[in-house]
Amino acid sequence: MEQKKALKIVEKQLTKKRYDHTVRVMETALDLAAHYELDTKKVELAAIFHDYAKYRNPEEMKRWIIEEKLPQDLLDYHPELWHGPVGSKMIEREIGIGDPEIQSAIYWHTTGKRNMSLFEQVIFIADYIEPGRDFPGVDEVREVVYKDIDQACWTAARNTIQFLMSKNQPIYPDTFQLYNEKLGRNMNGR
Numbered sequence: 001m002e003q004k005k006a007l008k009i010v011e012k013q014l015t016k017k018r019y020d021h022t023v024r025v026m027e028t029a030l031d032l033a034a035h036y037e038l039d040t041k042k043v044e045l046a047a048i049f050h051d052y053a054k055y056r057n058p059e060e061m062k063r064w065i066i067e068e069k070l071p072q073d074l075l076d077y078h079p080e081l082w083h084g085p086v087g088s089k090m091i092e093r094e095i096g097i098g099d100p101e102i103q104s105a106i107y108w109h110t111t112g113k114r115n116m117s118l119f120e121q122v123i124f125i126a127d128y129i130e131p132g133r134d135f136p137g138v139d140e141v142r143e144v145v146y147k148d149i150d151q152a153c154w155t156a157a158r159n160t161i162q163f164l165m166s167k168n169q170p171i172y173p174d175t176f177q178l179y180n181e182k183l184g185r186n187m188n189g190r
């Protein structure tokens with residue numbers, strides 16, 4: 001699908017602010033995809049559709065989680081975490097995008113997980129570092145991402161965990177698994 005057509009579809013699903021975020025995620029993801037020699041057309045589509053389900057009603061998302069047999073433990077966490085997994089299914093049923101690599105990158109873009117593919121990491125990090133983001137620690141991730149995307153993912157996971165803990169918020173465990181995996185690989189020389 002052409003970039004223009006894909007952007008038109010998501011524009012209808014999003015607020016203006018979220019649409020502008022999506023365009024910046026797309027541009028960031030395309031730079032990373034070129035650098036890491038990924039299929040830029042596929043990365044482009046994953047970035048454009050990553051927040052496709054973001055503004056669906058939580059009741060509707062809940063039905064998708066049940067009917068699509070997504071992990072039911074998602075329902076114990078904030079609906080903010082539902083739009084990735086639900087979006088990965090919606091783009092197949094509503095738009096006809098059934099590419100497993102694109103769907104998986106959308107599924108995991110908010111929490112991350114262990115054993116992420118390079119493709120999944122690019123979408124996860126592009127969402128985290130796009131130029132509109134200004135949370136504490138984001139520059140550290142921007143500085144390292146073209147040299148060491150594993151370290152970038154570790155730092156993003158650490159920052160998110162620290163932020164959520166400082167607010168006494170529940171934390172979906174896959175982010176801890178990402179943090180532990182990358183810590184083991186990169187920082188203890190294991």
Ligand SMILES: Nc1ncnc2c1ncn2[C@@H]1O[C@H](COP(=O)(O)OP(=O)(O)O)[C@@H](O)[C@H]1O
Nearest residue numbers: 051054080081110111127160170171172173175
């Ligand atoms: N493991 C997690 N557990 C709970 N909340 C999380 C976790 N990871 C991220 N979040 C929160 O989910 C929210 C949405 O994430 P965000 O990266 O803004 O997604 P997007 O912008 O693509 O919709 C943020 O408030 C973030 O702190």
